[in-house]
Amino acid sequence: MTTTAAAAAAKADDQADPSFATTLAHGLAVLAAFRNRSGSLSNADLALHTGLSRPTVSRLTYTLAQLGYLKRDAKGRFQLGLGILAAAYPVLSALKVRQLARPLMRDFAAYTGGTVSIAMPFGLDFIYVETVRTTDAVTHLPDVGFASSLAPTAVGRALLSLFNKEELDAYVTGVKAERPDEADYVQARTLPDVELCKERGFAISLGEWRREIFGVAAPLYRTASGECLAVNCGIPSFRFNAEQIERECAPRMLGLARSIRSLVAGD
DSSP: OOSHHHHHHHHHHHHTOTTOOHHHHHHHHHHHTTTTOOSOBOHHHHHHHHOOOHHHHHHHHHHHHHTTSEEEOTTSOEEEOHHHHHHHHHHHHTOTHHHHHHHHHHHHHHHHTSEEEEEEEETTEEEEEEEEESOSOSSOOOOTTOEEESTTSHHHHHHHTTSOHHHHHHHHHHHHHHOHHHHHHIIIIIHHHHHHHHHHSOEEEESSSSTTEEEEEEEEEEOTTOOEEEEEEEEETTTSOHHHIIIIIHHHHHHHHHHHHHHHHHO
8 A cells, every 4th residue: 555544544454443434544645645646547547546446435435525525427437526625624724824924925935936835744745825926937847735755855854854753753763664775864964964954954955855846944833732834945046056046045934934924923
């Protein structure tokens, strides 16, 4: 199983946890299979992505479609339904930082010609809860709900810099268990950059996630419930060179993060 929900289900199966609802986890794994994928998926596709049997997937997709979380297209394949948006709305509406920070994010996006986003951790990944851009002349246009690995990204390192020791140790353990192909990279590149972010207040990733994208990010804060937030900008590599990213963009990113924290504190 490759998704976070599916991996959790597999772990619970191994441990025979009587409190863990495996069927629910499998259903969530089916929904998670659509993450960052455009277009529709068949039951066979979903079985491949989740590691579940096709009969199990068929029962789950039927149920999820009945509840509005999936919908069938003309070919009988599945897409996410509006029930997903309804479920996500309370989470997004509770994040007042999204509305407060948007004008500042728009100004930074105009300066860089990139995409400015606020992210939160999601297992071994981050997920965008707000994103702003001023141009579509960019090869990668993420939006709210986009998720990707923490390890090679500036925003991932900024988020990890907010983790306490136990949380960071748990992250490393999770990478070794679920994504062993990333383990050496995390030790050699991610963790040293997390420490550097703690010292400088910003993190940089120069084409490590995608060759044509330079990233600069800064941690924001932890919420009262312990959730971590960070702000980042994905900048087309032809707009700034590596030296300019560190000398010009990084100080501005620090200023953006300070301004956002000030707005949130004053709200």
